[in-house]
Amino acid sequence: MGGWLAWTGSDDDDVALDKLRGVRRLVLITLALEGWAALRYVPYSSSPGFYGAIALALGVCALLGWRDRFAAGSVRGALILELVMVVCAFPENGNHQYLAIVWLSLIALARFGVEGASRRASADEARVALQAIRWIVVGGLAWSGVMKLRYGYWLGGEFLSFRIATDPGFAWIFAPLVPDAELARLVALENRIGAGPFRAQAPLLVVASNLTWLAEIVLPAGLLWARTRRLALLGSLLLMAAIQAGAREFFFAGLMVGGLLLFDARDRMRIYVPIAGAGYLVWLLWSDLAAWLGGGATP
Amino acid sequence: MVGILVAVLVWPLVHLGLVAQARVDPWELFGWAMYSKPAARVQVAVEVERAGRLVPLRAMGEMRRRVAEYARARTALGLFARPDDLLRAIFESDPSIEAVELVLRDVSLDLDSSFLVARDERLRFERPTPPAGS
Numbered sequence: 001m002g003g004w005l006a007w008t009g010s011d012d013d014d015v016a017l018d019k020l021r022g023v024r025r026l027v028l029i030t031l032a033l034e035g036w037a038a039l040r041y042v043p044y045s046s047s048p049g050f051y052g053a054i055a056l057a058l059g060v061c062a063l064l065g066w067r068d069r070f071a072a073g074s075v076r077g078a079l080i081l082e083l084v085m086v087v088c089a090f091p092e093n094g095n096h097q098y099l100a101i102v103w104l105s106l107i108a109l110a111r112f113g114v115e116g117a118s119r120r121a122s123a124d125e126a127r128v129a130l131q132a133i134r135w136i137v138v139g140g141l142a143w144s145g146v147m148k149l150r151y152g153y154w155l156g157g158e159f160l161s162f163r164i165a166t167d168p169g170f171a172w173i174f175a176p177l178v179p180d181a182e183l184a185r186l187v188a189l190e191n192r193i194g195a196g197p198f199r200a201q202a203p204l205l206v207v208a209s210n211l212t213w214l215a216e217i218v219l220p221a222g223l224l225w226a227r228t229r230r231l232a233l234l235g236s237l238l239l240m241a242a243i244q245a246g247a248r249e250f251f252f253a254g255l256m257v258g259g260l261l262l263f264d265a266r267d268r269m270r271i272y273v274p275i276a277g278a279g280y281l282v283w284l285l286w287s288d289l290a291a292w293l294g295g296g297a298t299p
Numbered sequence: 300m301v302g303i304l305v306a307v308l309v310w311p312l313v314h315l316g317l318v319a320q321a322r323v324d325p326w327e328l329f330g331w332a333m334y335s336k337p338a339a340r341v342q343v344a345v346e347v348e349r350a351g352r353l354v355p356l357r358a359m360g361e362m363r364r365r366v367a368e369y370a371r372a373r374t375a376l377g378l379f380a381r382p383d384d385l386l387r388a389i390f391e392s393d394p395s396i397e398a399v400e401l402v403l404r405d406v407s408l409d410l411d412s413s414f415l416v417a418r419d420e421r422l423r424f425e426r427p428t429p430p431a432g433s
Contacts (some may be wrong), residue, residue, distance in 0.1 A: 005301070042371075091327060091375040098329035102307055109300050131306040139308040143331035150315065151325065158413050162337050170402040193406060196414030247334060 007224045008134035008263065013123035016269050020126040022269020023133060024107050025066055026258045026276060027100050028078055032062035033280040034096065034251045035085070039060030043089050054085050072108075079104045096252040099136075103255070106132050130262055137259035138220040141236065157209040158199025163246065165189040165198065173246045177204040215239050223263055233263045250283050322377030322405075340406045343370040347389065348398040356399075362388060373403065387423050399424045 011019060035055030038044040044051040058081050065074030084102055086093045110125035111118060153159035163170040164178070165186045175183055182202050189195045200206050219239060222232025237260055244253045254276045261268040282289070305360045314330030317323040325332035326337040343366055345356040358366045365385045372380035382401060389399050409416040 005304075025394050041366075080380055091372060093327075095326075095329050095331075095333060102303060105303055109303075128300055132300045135304055136307055140331050142337070143311045144333075147311070147325065147330070147332035147335040151332070152410055153336045153408070156413070158408060158410065159334065159336060161413075162408055191415070193417045196408075196412065198408060198415075199413040243334075249333070 003133065005128065005131040008131050008138060009226070009229065009265070011127055011130060011265075013120070015265075016123050016126040016130060017119075018267040019130055019262055019269055020107065020110060021068065021071075021131070021264065022267060022273055023103065023258060024071060024075060025062075025144065025273050027107065027255065027268065028058075028062040028065040028074065028253055029104050029273065029277045029280070030096070030251055031078055031082055031100055032059040033277075033284055034094070035059070037251070037284055038094075043092055046174045054081050057081050071256070072111075075104055075108045079108055091218050095249065096249070096255055098253055099140075099252065102136065103133055103259075133259055134223075137256065137262070138223055140256070141216050141220040147214040148216070149212035154209045154213050157202075157206040158198050160205055160209050161198040161200045163185055165195075166191045167246075169248065174205060174208070177208055178202040212239075212243070223245050229263055233260060250280065254280060321379055323379065324375050324377070326401075327375045337408045339374050341370055341374040342404040342406065343373065344402040344404070345385075345389065346400040346402060347393075347396045348400070349395050350397075353400060356389065362392065363370055369401075375401075382422070382424075397426055 032055065035058045039048055039051055039055065044292075045247070058078055061074040061081065062079040064070040065078065068154070078103065082097060082104070086097050086101065106129045110129040111122045148154040148159075153162075160170070160174060162185070164174055171183065171187055177188070179202055186198075189198070200209065215235065216239070219232050219236045222228040222235065225232075237257065240253060240257055240260065247253075258269065258272060258276065261272050311332070313316075313329050314323075314325075314328060314332065317328065318325050318330070318332070325335050326338050344351050345358060345366060347356045348354075356362075357359055365388050369380065369385045370380050373382075385401075390396055401424070403420045405418045405420070405423065406415060407418070408414075
């Protein structure tokens with residue numbers, strides 16, 4: 001078992017412990033801020049007291065879980081709170097919630113004693129937990145590509161055409177790949193029965209569409225091979241950035257980028273976690289910030 | 300840890316089956332199939348039968364919320380979504396309702412034509428018979 005687990009890389013004791021600490025903080029921060037963000041949407045908005053209390057408790061877990069001393073209790077507490085949230089709101093859950101639950105479960109199974117005799121055992125468990133998390137990143141990316149291939153909406157660019165037609169964010173991102181006339185045709189299509197055709201007529205859009213699922217299958221394979229890992233990591237991060245430019249699934253992306261950074265030989269989480277936290281906060285407060293800035297500019 | 304990992308890696312195979320057999324939305328339930336196709340959309344209209352005549356139900360307030368809730372559940376979970384709560388609320392709202400028909404309109408992007416199409420399905424439910432002696 002240990003053999004194939006290590007295909008995703010193996011860390012020294014200190015690096016393993018640092019990385020697991022980083023991913024623990026990342027997941028706890030993500031869940032705490034996502035809990036607040038969710039209050040804007042149904043069904044969370046229909047019971048703001050209940051879900052607000054859970055978000056508050058997740059925030060406490062994130063604060064306490066920053067310290068190794070309180071890590072075990074915070075991780076288990078957050079895991080239970082998130083399970084309660086998912087069950088109560090089912091089936092209206094984000095996939096990042098399931099991802100966070102899986103990662104928290106793996107983190108919870110590792111010991112947090114980083115001093116004295118338990119340090120060696122803790123590092124061993126941290127190493128295995130990190131390898132499992134990295135495998136989930138590899139599997140997730142590869143499955144995403146396989147699913148796009150399986151359902152067929154990326155082969156002729158139908159999915160991207162549909163999103164360009166119905167989502168101004170996608171239209172803006174893909175405008176450089178689509179001739180003006182085709183872009184105007186797609187944007188004019190309405191999201192109603194009988195609308196179409198959504199088959200892409202711009203060759204570059206079809207190429208981009210097919211490169212996406214191909215990259216999602218090839219890049220994770222590159223992450224499993226030490227000689228191509230750095231290149232595949234860079235490619236995967238660029239792919240994630242490209243996808244998020246249109247998709248804007250910030251909590252999912254926040255976790256996945258963190259998972260990808262675990263493939264780097266050094267501990268990048270020390271830098272990434274504060275950046276991710278600040279990014280979440282800006283996104284969470286974006287509408288308020290925009291209103292405030294807009295209000296300030298108005299005489 | 301290995302057990303959790305294997306379960307997560309194998310789950311998308313099960314997910315493919317759930318989508319194919321039970322019409323679960325590929326975007327839902329952690330199957331790594333978000334963005335693989337346009338998100339599913341099921342619209343629900345309710346018709347009720349009184350004295351043998353079928354008429355649309357004008358759902359307001361709480362009833363409207365329940366219809367929307369069932370539509371969201373049906374969109375996400377497909378055949379796994381049960382309308383029991385909605386039906387109970389409808390039958391309890393008016394004793395003269397003899398039967399309920401749910402008209403489910405599944406709006407999707409047809410891959411062959413690349414047009415948005417609708418597929419309608421009608422589900423009929425008779426008023427439950429009270430237990431004998433009640």
